[in-house]
Amino acid sequence: MIAKPKGTYDLYGEDAKKVAYINDVLAAICEKYNYEFIRTPVFEATEVFHRSVGDASDIVRKETYDFEDRGGRELTLRPEGTAGVVRSYIENKMYGRDLQPVKLYYNEMMYRYERPQQGRMREFNQFGVEVLGCDDPFIDAEVISLAYNIFKLLGINNIRVNINSLGDRESRDNYREALVKHFSKDIDKMCEDCQERLKKNPLRILDCKVDKDLEIMKNAPKTLDYLNEESAQRFQKLQEYLDLMDITYEVNPNIVRGLDYYNHTVFEIEMLNEEFGAQNVLSAGGRYNGLVENLQGPETPGIGFAMGFERVLLALEAEGVNVPINNSIDVFVGYVNDEEKETALYLVQDLRLNGFICETEYLGRSLKSQFKTADKLQSKYVIILNSDDIKNFEVKVRDNKTKEEENVKINDLVDYLDMNM
RNA sequence: GCGGAAUUGGUGAAGUGGUUAACACGCCGGAUUGUGGCUCCGGUACGCGUGGGUUCGAUCCCCACAUUUCGCCCCA
Numbered sequence: 001m002i003a004k005p006k007g008t009y010d011l012y013g014e015d016a017k018k019v020a021y022i023n024d025v026l027a028a029i030c031e032k033y034n035y036e037f038i039r040t041p042v043f044e045a046t047e048v049f050h051r052s053v054g055d056a057s058d059i060v061r062k063e064t065y066d067f068e069d070r071g072g073r074e075l076t077l078r079p080e081g082t083a084g085v086v087r088s089y090i091e092n093k094m095y096g097r098d099l100q101p102v103k104l105y106y107n108e109m110m111y112r113y114e115r116p117q118q119g120r121m122r123e124f125n126q127f128g129v130e131v132l133g134c135d136d137p138f139i140d141a142e143v144i145s146l147a148y149n150i151f152k153l154l155g156i157n158n159i160r161v162n163i164n165s166l167g168d169r170e171s172r173d174n175y176r177e178a179l180v181k182h183f184s185k186d187i188d189k190m191c192e193d194c195q196e197r198l199k200k201n202p203l204r205i206l207d208c209k210v211d212k213d214l215e216i217m218k219n220a221p222k223t224l225d226y227l228n229e230e231s232a233q234r235f236q237k238l239q240e241y242l243d244l245m246d247i248t249y250e251v252n253p254n255i256v257r258g259l260d261y262y263n264h265t266v267f268e269i270e271m272l273n274e275e276f277g278a279q280n281v282l283s284a285g286g287r288y289n290g291l292v293e294n295l296q297g298p299e300t301p302g303i304g305f306a307m308g309f310e311r312v313l314l315a316l317e318a319e320g321v322n323v324p325i326n327n328s329i330d331v332f333v334g335y336v337n338d339e340e341k342e343t344a345l346y347l348v349q350d351l352r353l354n355g356f357i358c359e360t361e362y363l364g365r366s367l368k369s370q371f372k373t374a375d376k377l378q379s380k381y382v383i384i385l386n387s388d389d390i391k392n393f394e395v396k397v398r399d400n401k402t403k404e405e406e407n408v409k410i411n412d413l414v415d416y417l418d419m420n421m
Numbered sequence: 422g423c424g425g426a427a428u429u430g431g432u433g434a435a436g437u438g439g440u441u442a443a444c445a446c447g448c449c450g451g452a453u454u455g456u457g458g459c460u461c462c463g464g465u466a467c468g469c470g471u472g473g474g475u476u477c478g479a480u481c482c483c484c485a486c487a488u489u490u491c492g493c494c495c496c497a
Contacts, residue, residue, distance in 0.1 A: 003470095006488070053497060062422075063495070080497035110497085115422080117491070126497095193494065201495095209493080258496055278492065306497075336455060366450085371457030384456070398456085405456090 007114070007122025017325045018313060019125070025153050026107060026127050033146055035105040035129055040084035042109070046074040051294055052083035054260040065111045077111035081128040082288070082304055083295070089132050090297035101133035119279035119311045128285070128306035132292065135301035137234045140265040140287060141241035147269055147283050147305050148247050154312070155321040156271075159282065162252040163238070163267045166223055167231035169290075172263060175226035176202055186216050203256035222253040231264065238265060261294065262286040265303065271311070273318045282315055283307040328378035330356040330421065332400075333385065334370040340385035347383070347395070347410070354414045374400065381417065 004010060011019060030037070046066055065077035078084050085104055089095065094102045107127045116122060129146060131139050144161065151159050166172050179202045187195055191210040198205065211217055227235060242249055249267075257266045266286035273280075285305020292300035316323060331351055335344045344360050351358045359377055361370050367384075374382045382398045389395055389407060397416065398405045408416045 003488070049497080063497090078497095082497065112496080114495075115493095116489085120496085196494095204495090261497090279496095281496085284496085334456085366457095367455050368453080368457050369449085373457090375458055382456090386455075403456095 005122070007116035009121060009123075014325070015313060018316065018323045019309060021323050021325065022154065022309065022312060023107065026105075026150065029146065029150060029153060030105045030129070033103070033142070035103045035146075038085060038088065038104045038106050039108065040078070040081075040088050040106070042111075043075045043077050044084050044087060046076040048083050048087050048295065049076050049079060052086070052261065052291060054294075063112050063114055065113055078108070079110055079112045081106045081108065081110070081126055081306055082130060082291070085130045085304075086132070086292055086295050086297070086302065089130075089300075090292065090295060095133060095292075095298055095300055101131050101139065103129070103131050105129040117279065118277050119308070119314055121310055125309035126306045127309065128304055130302060130304035132300055132302045134303075135289065137238040137265065138241060140238050140303055141245065141247075143285065143303050143305060144242065144249075144265075144267055145245050145247055147267075147285070147307065150307065151269065151282065151315075154316065156282075156312070156315045156319050158272045158319060159269050159315075160272055161247065161249040161267060161269050162255045163242075163249050163265065164223060164252055164255040165227060165231060165235040165238075165265055166256065166263050166286075167227040167235075168263055171223075171227045171231045175221065175223050178221045178226060179203065179205070182220055183216065189216070190214065201258065204258065206254045206256055223256070224251070224253055234264060257284070257286050261288045261291045263289055267305070271315050271318065273315075276314070276318055279311060282311050328357075328380065329359050330379070331358045331381045331383060331417065332370070332374035332377060332379040333358065333360040333383045334367060334374065335361060335385040336367055337387065339387055340390065343385050343390050343395075347385075347413075351414070351417075356414075356417060380421065 027037075046064075049064060064079050067075055067077075069075055085106060089102065089104075105128065108125070110124055110126050112122060112124075114120060114122060129143060131143060144163070148161055151157070167175065180198065183190070183194070183198055183202065183205060187198055190205075191208065194205050194208050194211055197208070205211075206217075206220065208217070224232070224235070239249075239251070255266055255268055264287040267284065268281050269283040271280045271282055283305055285303070287301070287303040289301040291302055292298065331348075333344045333348050333351075335341050348358045348360050359373075359379065361373070365373075371382065379400055382400050384396045384398065384405075386396060393410050394407045395410055395413065396405055397408050397413070399420070
């Protein structure tokens with residue numbers, strides 16, 4: 001048997017219906033916020049992603065699907081949404097539009113070569129938004145509210161919004177320096193990973209799971225203490241705006257995003273269920289002033305977030321949310337002989353074109369089985385075809401709830417069903 | 422990339438080094454010769470993840486690999 005590649009999954013059945021529902025919710029809320037749908041290619045020039053994340057960490061080295069096409073081009077399957085969207089923003093000169101800022105959302109499959117575990121796949125579905133061309137914390141608050149309200153709308157309530165500010169480049173560099181200084185003195189008492197992190201990505205030491213209870217960790221410098229005047233004011237403003245919208249959040253100085261391009265606002269929405277597993281961040285994002293320039297565009301501020309479907313599905317499960325899924329049909333058309341079968345074919349087409357969800361028998365089974373099937377489909381009506389009725393241009397319509405049967409002229413059928421539905 | 426656990430039919434699963442691999446659900450058919458949902462009866466595993474090995478003989482023992490899963494790392 002040929003199996004699916006490691007870390008991929010087939011979406012079908014109940015989950016497929018849930019995903020369709022989530023898509024509807026996302027599209028609806030984005031419409032209200034007036035964000036515009038954008039789709040970019042599944043693969044981009046490798047440079048797009050490598051440039052955007054910088055050379056930090058293991059990401060570029062071992063977690064992207066890089067390949068060369070037959071023309072010798074270096075390409076990469078998109079591991080995230082932001083870089084491709086920003087590339088498109090630049091290439092299509094969206095910075096020149098008369099309507100600013102540019103507010104975009106995407107909903108695509110992403111690819112990362114990682115060790116799979118629950119809530120983490122190699123091919124996965126991310127939804128995200130990017131706002132380009134606005135530097136006001138006002139928009140930061142809007143973006144966070146959008147992320148927050150998605151979960152509210154979906155009925156996922158057991159969540160926490162964590163926010164933090166990394167400040168501008170100056171603040172960030174000062175902080176980073178202070179952090180390295182602070183940890184350097186006792187780095188040999190810390191875990192191997194942290195010793196490595198000190199060199200590669202010192203901010204990440206803060207969310208180490210091994211050393212989190214060490215004294216040196218608790219009295220580590222806080223990002224917020226290193227914000228310069230301007231950065232601190234922005235962060236203050238952001239909190240005021242969130243308060244105005246009644247969004248509950250927590251200032252968590254340990255929220256540091258992994259990548260260099262983040263500055264000022266960063267945030268995560270995490271699932272609070274104890275049994276949720278290690279991959280509990282449902283949604284994460286931040287401000288990335290400077291990224292557009294990195295990708296050779298004009299100096300443009302940006303902010304965005306992304307949300308993983310796989311985890312949202314798990315969250316819906318954990319929260320016991322009953323996703324509204326319509327599993328019932330309107331009409332089942334049953335028949336036995338060939339003449340009736342032809343009528344059935346005509347009839348279901350007619351009913352479907354008139355807006356009824358309609359099923360019929362495909363496997364030539366007994367009438368008894370067809371009734372069973374109609375029940376399983378939770379059909380509101382069952383039409384039983386009968387040669388004699390057909391000669392009179394009639395069909396027998398049974399209300400599958402009351403079990404009452406009535407003969408109805410075929411020409412009147414649509415009206416009859418409309419009236420009783 | 423590192424460590425632990427798991428892998429039996431469409432599903433949930435029991436089980437043993439040796440003839441026909443429990444049980445339940447589901448599915449199909451019949452009792453009910455065109456009216457079901459209850460009941461009863463019958464049917465339903467290219468054979469126990471893949472490949473090797475040990476053995477007279479392995480689904481059950483050993484090894485490797487794959488996949489899943491729980492963590493670590495990383496997290497755009």
